[in-house]
Amino acid sequence: MTWSVVVPDIVAGLFLGAFLALVAVGYSMVYGILRLINFAHGDFYMLAAFVSYSLLAVVTVGTKINWGNVVWVGIVTMIAGGVLAVAVERLVYRPMRRAAVLSVMIAALGVSQVLENGVLNIPGWGSNYLPFPVTPPSTGFNVDGVHYTWTQVVIVAIAVVLIMAVWWIVNRTMLGTAMRAVAQDRAAATLMGINTDRIISLVFFIGGALAGAAAVTSSLYYGQINYLEGFSLGLQAFTAAVMGGIGNVAGAAVGGLLLGILESVGTGLFGAQWALLFAFGALVLTLWLRPTGLLGERVAQRV
Amino acid sequence: MTALLATQSLSLRFGGLDALSGVTLEIPELSLFAVIGPNGAGKTSLFNCLTGFYRPSSGSVTFDGHDITRLPAHQVAALGIRRTFQNVRVFPRLSARENVLIGAHLRASASPWGTVFGTPGMRRRERALADEAEHWLNYVGLGDKANVLAADLAYGVRKRLEVARALIARPRVLLLDEPAAGVSSVERDELADVIRRTWESGVTVVIIEHDVELVMQLAKTVAVLDRGRLLVEGHPETVRNDERVIEAYLGRRRR
Amino acid sequence: MPRESKDLAAPSEIAPTALSDVEQPPASGLNVALSRLPPGLPVALVALGLAAFLPALVQNTYIVSVAMQVEILMCLALGLNFVVGLCGMLDLGFAAFFAIGSYTTGLLSVDSHWPILATMPVAVVASLIGAVFIGTPTLRLRSDYLAVITLGFGEIIQNIVTNLNQTGGPEGISGIAPLSMAGLTITSTAGYFYVFLVLTVLFTWVSYRVRRSRLGRAWLAIREDEDTAHAMGIKVHRFKLYAYMAGSVYGSITGSLYGAAFIAIAPPSFGFSESLLVVMAVAMGGIGSIWGALLGAGVVIASPEMFRQFASARLLVFGFLLVLIMVLRPQGIWPETGLGVERRARSVARYVRGFARPESRRSGEKAP
Numbered sequence: 001m002t003w004s005v006v007v008p009d010i011v012a013g014l015f016l017g018a019f020l021a022l023v024a025v026g027y028s029m030v031y032g033i034l035r036l037i038n039f040a041h042g043d044f045y046m047l048a049a050f051v052s053y054s055l056l057a058v059v060t061v062g063t064k065i066n067w068g069n070v071v072w073v074g075i076v077t078m079i080a081g082g083v084l085a086v087a088v089e090r091l092v093y094r095p096m097r098r099a100a101v102l103s104v105m106i107a108a109l110g111v112s113q114v115l116e117n118g119v120l121n122i123p124g125w126g127s128n129y130l131p132f133p134v135t136p137p138s139t140g141f142n143v144d145g146v147h148y149t150w151t152q153v154v155i156v157a158i159a160v161v162l163i164m165a166v167w168w169i170v171n172r173t174m175l176g177t178a179m180r181a182v183a184q185d186r187a188a189a190t191l192m193g194i195n196t197d198r199i200i201s202l203v204f205f206i207g208g209a210l211a212g213a214a215a216v217t218s219s220l221y222y223g224q225i226n227y228l229e230g231f232s233l234g235l236q237a238f239t240a241a242v243m244g245g246i247g248n249v250a251g252a253a254v255g256g257l258l259l260g261i262l263e264s265v266g267t268g269l270f271g272a273q274w275a276l277l278f279a280f281g282a283l284v285l286t287l288w289l290r291p292t293g294l295l296g297e298r299v300a301q302r303v
Numbered sequence: 304m305t306a307l308l309a310t311q312s313l314s315l316r317f318g319g320l321d322a323l324s325g326v327t328l329e330i331p332e333l334s335l336f337a338v339i340g341p342n343g344a345g346k347t348s349l350f351n352c353l354t355g356f357y358r359p360s361s362g363s364v365t366f367d368g369h370d371i372t373r374l375p376a377h378q379v380a381a382l383g384i385r386r387t388f389q390n391v392r393v394f395p396r397l398s399a400r401e402n403v404l405i406g407a408h409l410r411a412s413a414s415p416w417g418t419v420f421g422t423p424g425m426r427r428r429e430r431a432l433a434d435e436a437e438h439w440l441n442y443v444g445l446g447d448k449a450n451v452l453a454a455d456l457a458y459g460v461r462k463r464l465e466v467a468r469a470l471i472a473r474p475r476v477l478l479l480d481e482p483a484a485g486v487s488s489v490e491r492d493e494l495a496d497v498i499r500r501t502w503e504s505g506v507t508v509v510i511i512e513h514d515v516e517l518v519m520q521l522a523k524t525v526a527v528l529d530r531g532r533l534l535v536e537g538h539p540e541t542v543r544n545d546e547r548v549i550e551a552y553l554g555r556r557r558r
Numbered sequence: 559m560p561r562e563s564k565d566l567a568a569p570s571e572i573a574p575t576a577l578s579d580v581e582q583p584p585a586s587g588l589n590v591a592l593s594r595l596p597p598g599l600p601v602a603l604v605a606l607g608l609a610a611f612l613p614a615l616v617q618n619t620y621i622v623s624v625a626m627q628v629e630i631l632m633c634l635a636l637g638l639n640f641v642v643g644l645c646g647m648l649d650l651g652f653a654a655f656f657a658i659g660s661y662t663t664g665l666l667s668v669d670s671h672w673p674i675l676a677t678m679p680v681a682v683v684a685s686l687i688g689a690v691f692i693g694t695p696t697l698r699l700r701s702d703y704l705a706v707i708t709l710g711f712g713e714i715i716q717n718i719v720t721n722l723n724q725t726g727g728p729e730g731i732s733g734i735a736p737l738s739m740a741g742l743t744i745t746s747t748a749g750y751f752y753v754f755l756v757l758t759v760l761f762t763w764v765s766y767r768v769r770r771s772r773l774g775r776a777w778l779a780i781r782e783d784e785d786t787a788h789a790m791g792i793k794v795h796r797f798k799l800y801a802y803m804a805g806s807v808y809g810s811i812t813g814s815l816y817g818a819a820f821i822a823i824a825p826p827s828f829g830f831s832e833s834l835l836v837v838m839a840v841a842m843g844g845i846g847s848i849w850g851a852l853l854g855a856g857v858v859i860a861s862p863e864m865f866r867q868f869a870s871a872r873l874l875v876f877g878f879l880l881v882l883i884m885v886l887r888p889q890g891i892w893p894e895t896g897l898g899v900e901r902r903a904r905s906v907a908r909y910v911r912g913f914a915r916p917e918s919r920r921s922g923e924k925a926p
Binding site for chain 3: 404
C-alpha cells in the first residue's frame with residue numbers, strides 16, 4: 001500500500017476537519033466558560049444550514065453561482081447562528097447557572113430536540129434531504145493526479161481565517177483575557193469588574209457564528225442539508241474538542257482537523273462502517289498518552 | 304516517648320516554589336503537638352505530605368517506624384491517621400449522620416451478600432455503627448442535627464462535624480488543620496474542650512493553628528514553620544519568646 | 559494495623575453543649591419502626607398495587623406494552639443511577655450493557671437453543687467483563703473525558719453488532735425464545751408486563767439496600783468529594799469500578815429479558831439516543847434518588863405517548879417539556895432531598911425575576 005493511496009483520503013479529511021474544527025472551537029469555548037457539554041451546539045449548526053438554504057433559495061436565479069449572494073448569506077447566517085446561541089443561553093442556560101452540570105446537559109438535550117423537531121415541522125423544511133440551491137463550480141487544479149477545486153481552497157481558507165481570528169481574540173486581546181478569567185474563576189472575575197453575563201453571551205455568540213460559518217461552507221461543499229445532521233456533527237465536534245484538549249481554541253482546531261482526517265482515512269482503509277471504531281480508538285490512544293488531550297494543559301501531578 | 308509520626312528532610316517543590324525545605328520533625332506518641340507559622344509557611348503542605356495527598360519531592364515520612372512516604376491517601380487513612388481540612392470538607396449533600404458513617408468506612412461490613420439481602424448479621428453491624436455515629440455526634444455536640452444536610456449547617460458546626468467524622472474511625476493520630484479558624488470564641492472553647500478530651504483518651508493530636516491562645520492552652524510541644532523551613536521546636540513558652548519566631552511573624556526590627 | 563485507642567468516654571458522661579438539646583424520639587415501637595422505612599413507601603406500595611391490576615383494568619394491549627416499556631426504562635434507570643446518581647460519574651453509553659445483555663441472550667437462544675434463564679448468567683458475565691475492560695483505564699478520567707469515552711463505548715458496541723454477520727448485521731437477531739420457568743412459558747404482552755414488574759421491584763429493593771450500605775455511602779462520598787473520600791480510607795478507583803459494574807449488571811439483565819419479550823432485537827435500539835433516554839430518566843427524576851429514577855422513567859416514556867395528539871410535533875412538545883422541567887427544577891422532580899412541593903411555585907417566580915437581575919447581584923452563586 002503506497003502512500004499516495006491515502007492522500008486523497010487525507011485531503012477529503014482535511015475538509016471534513018475544517019468544518020469539524022469550526023464547530024469544535026465553538027463547542028470547546030462554551031465548555032471552557034461554563035463547563036457545559038452543549039448538546040444543542042450541533043443543532044445551532046443545523047438550523048444555520050437551513051437558514052442559509054432558505055435565504056439562498058429565495059435569491060438564487062438560474063444555475064450560475066452568484067458569489068455576492070453567497071457572501072452576504074454567509075454573513076447573515078453567521079449572525080443568525082450567533083443570535084440563536086445567545087437566545088438559548090439567556091433563556092435556558094443562564095437561569096441554570098447554579099444547577100448541577102448534568103441537569104444543564106439534559107436541558108441542552110431538550111433544546112436539541114426542540115430545534116430538530118422544530119425544523120421537522122416547519123413547512124418547506126421537514127425531514128427530507130434538501131439539495132442546496134447553490135452548487136459551487138468545479139474549476140480547479142490538479143496535483144499528483146488529484147483534482148482540487150478553488151472552492152475547496154476558499155472553504156479551507158475561510159475556516160483558517162475565522163479560527164485564527166478567534167484565537168487572536170481569545171489570546172491577544174483584553175476581551176479574550178476577560179473570557180479566560182471568567183472561565184477560570186467566575187466569582188473572582190466578577191470582583192474584577194468583569195460583566196460575566198455579557199462575556200458568556202459573547203462566547204456563545206462566537207460559537208454560534210462559527211457554527212454558522214461551518215453550516216454555509218459545508219452545505220456548499222456537500223450539496224445537501226438534513227435536520228438530523230447537526231446532532232451527529234455535534235458529537236464528532238465534541239470528540240474532536242476533547243481529543244485536542246478541551247477549553248482550548250488551538251486544541252479544538254487541531255482536534256477537529258485530526259478527527260476529520262482520521263475518519264476519512266479510516267473509511268478509506270477499513271470501509272465506512274469501521275471508521276467510527278478507528279476514530280474512537282485514536283481518541284482512546286490520545287487520552288491514554290496525554291490524559292488532558294493533545295494540547296491540553298498539564299495538570300499538576302497529585303498523588 | 305517514641306516518635307509515632309516523623310519526617311526526615313521532607314521537601315516539597317511546586318515548579319519554582321519550595322513549599323517545604325528539609326523539614327525534620329518528630330511527633331511523639333500521645334503528644335498534643337502544634338504546628339504554627341505565618342501564612343504560606345507550608346503547614347497545610349506538611350499535612351498533605353503526611354497524609355498522602357501530596358508526594359514530597361524528597362525526604363521521607365515514617366509512621367510507627369514504617370516508611371509511608373509514597374502511600375496513597377486511602378492507605379494512610381487505613382493506618383489510623385485521620386485529618387480535618389482548613390476549608391472544612393464535609394460531604395455537602397449528605398446528612399451529618401451519613402458524613403460520620405462514612406468516616407467509619409473501613410470498619411463497616413463489606414459483605415456483598417449481606418448488603419443485598421440484609422442478613423441479620425449485616426443489620427446488627429449497621430445498627431451498631433448507627434449507634435456509634437450518634438455517640439460521636441453527641442460527643443461534639445451535634446446530636447440534634449443528625450438528619451440535617453451538611454450544606455445547611457453553620458460553619459462552626461461543620462467544623463465539629465468534621466471532627467466527629469474523623470473520630471469514629473478511632474484514629475491513632477488526628478491531624479486538625481486550623482480547627483479554630485473563623486469560629487466565635489464560644490465555639491473555640493468548645494472545640495478546645497473536644498480536642499483535649501480526645502487527646503486524653505489516647506489519640507495523638509497534631510494541630511495547625513494561628514490562634515496563639517488555643518496553642519498555648521492545649522499544646523505540649525510546638526513546631527514553627529516559616530517559608531517551608533522548620534524554625535524551632537519545643538515547649539510553647541520557649542517558642543513564643545524565641546527571637547526567630549517573633550521575626551518570622553512580625554518581621555525584623557529596624558535598628 | 560491500627561491499634562484501637564483507649565475507649566473514649568461513653569455517651570452518658572458527655573453533656574451536650576448548650577446549643578444542642580438532644581431530642582427524645584417518641585417511645586412507641588410502631589413509630590420507631592415506621593421512621594425506619596424509606597420515605598414514599600406508602601405511595602410506592604399503592605402504585606405497585608395499581609400496577610399489579612393494570613392489565614385487567616385496562617383491556618388495551620397498547621397501554622400495557624407502554625407500561626412495560628416504562629418498567630424496562632425503570633430498570634435501566636436504576637442501573638444508571640448507581641453510576642451517575644450515586645457515584646457521580648457521567649456515563650453516556652449505558653445502552654452498551656443493554657446491548658451486551660440482549661445480544662448474548664439472543665445469540666445463545668437462537669444459535670444454541672439455550673433457555674433464556676440459562677443465558678442470563680452468561681450475559682451478566684459478559685457485561686461485567688466489558689465494564690472492567692472499559693472502566694479500569696477510564697474511570698479515573700475527568701468527567702467530560704469519561705463522558706466521551708463512555709459515549710464512544712456505546713457507539714462502538716452498536717457499531718460492532720451492526721457490522722458483524724454473527725450478530726445478524728443491521729437486521730439483528732430474530733426468533734429469540736420466550737422466557738419459561740417452572741413449566742410456565744410467557745408469551746403475552748401482559749405476561750412480560752408482570753415479568754418486568756417483578757424485575758423492577760427486585761432492582762428497586764436491591765438499590766435501596768445498596769444505598770443504605772457501606773457501598774452506597776462510599777459512592778456518595780466519591781460523588782461529593784473524591785479527595786476527601788480518599789482520606790476516609792475509601793479506595794476510590796475500585797469503588798468507581800464497582801458502580802460501573804453494578805450498572806452493567808442491571809443493564810444486561812434487563813437486556814436479556816428484553817430479547818425474550820420482543821422475540822427480535824436490532825441495532826437501532828441500542829444507540830446513543832437510547833443511552834440518552836436513560837440519562838434523561840435519571841436526571842429528570844432526581845439524580846441519585848431511587849424514586850426519582852422510577853418517576854423519571856415514567857415521565858420520559860409517558861410524555862411522548864401522551865403527546866401523540868400533536869402528531870409529528872409530539873417530540874417538539876416533549877423537548878419543550880424537558881427544557882421546562884430542567885430549568886424550573888434542575889434537581890429533578892423527586893431528588894434525594896425530598897419533594898419540597900412548596901418550592902415549585904417559587905422557582906417559576908425566580909426564573910422570571912432572573913431576567914432583571916445582573917449576575918453580580920445574584921446571591922449565593924457558587925464559583926465554577
